[in-house]
Amino acid sequence: MTELAQQTCDACRADAPRVTDEQMPALAAEVPQWQVFDDLGILKLVRQFRFTNFVEALAFSNQVGELAEQHGHHPAILTEWGKVTVTWWTHKIKGLHKNDFVMAAKTDALS
Template identity: 85%
Template sequence: MTELAQQSCEACRADAPRVTKEQMPALSAAVPQWQVIDDHAVLKLQRQFSFNNFVQAMTFSNQVGDLAEQHGHHPAILTEWGKVTVTWWTHKIKGLHNNDFVMAAKTDELAG
């Protein structure tokens, strides 16, 4: 279990600080399979997970949904045959918060 995966999400406010450029390398290194993407000037964390079929992909999507509900932090989840794309970002601050890296690490643990 990674250190990030052991953390909990904190309630996020509209004035919460975004992850800084200085913090980004260490946080990204903790979830190396995730990519930081720029979606219309909003930084997000994204990773695609592969599965053998649609049923496995849907099961994983539901597990990510349950995880999101437990922590009150919700990603975009795209479920397709044999793959699931999960995208974390903090809507209130229109960017990345430590919570997003915590949830990425927790999502990695679900995937095994």
């Protein structure tokens, strides 16, 4: 488990700072299987998890959903046969906050 996975996800305000270009490499290094991508000007973290069937994929999706509820921070979750795509970003700031990296690490710990 990474150091990020042990941190808490703090409530985020609309004026919370986005992750800076200087902070990004260190945070991304802690969740190396996640990709940072630009979705129409909004940076997001995305990772695809593979499973052997739909039942396993659905069970993982439910675990991610429970994790999100516990922390009050919710991703986009796409469940398909044999795979789940999870995307984290902070809606209030339209970009990435440290919370997104914390939640990505916590998601990794579920798999």
